[in-house]
Amino acid sequence: xxxxxxxxxxxxxxxxxxxxxxxxxGSMVLVVHTKGKLYAVSNVCSHQDxxxxxxxxRNCKITCPLHGAQFDLATGNATCLPATKPIxxxxxxxxxxxxxxxx
Numbered sequence: 001x002x003x004x005x006x007x008x009x010x011x012x013x014x015x016x017x018x019x020x021x022x023x024x025x026g027s028m029v030l031v032v033h034t035k036g037k038l039y040a041v042s043n044v045c046s047h048q049d050x051x052x053x054x055x056x057x058r059n060c061k062i063t064c065p066l067h068g069a070q071f072d073l074a075t076g077n078a079t080c081l082p083a084t085k086p087i088x089x090x091x092x093x094x095x096x097x098x099x100x101x102x103x
Contacts, residue, residue, distance in 0.1 A: 003091060005100035008040075014099060019062075021053040024103045029090060031099060032057055032073055039073035040090040040101045046071075047083040 030043035069083030
């Protein structure tokens with residue numbers, strides 16, 4: 001199956017150390033730019049369906065601002081309770097100075 005990528009934002013709008021959330025094809029997507037790498041994950045915590053975009057990013061993990069659950073940005077795996085289920089991850093690429101996500 002061919003993956004269909006959707007434009008997320010221009011690369012200049014997401015400098016290193018920042019993150020941005022957007023709805024793509026019915027899914028809430030969070031793109032994080034950290035340490036020179038882009039990650040795309042669900043913007044919804046698997047613990048209680050709360051948004052992750054206000055969470056702190058450190059060591060390639062995002063922390064849910066509500067209860068402190070942590071998720072690995074590369075794999076989506078829950079790395080800290082209270083979350084036990086992973087969050088979806090999405091393929092991300094840069095084309096013509098645009099960040100694109102396959103959802």
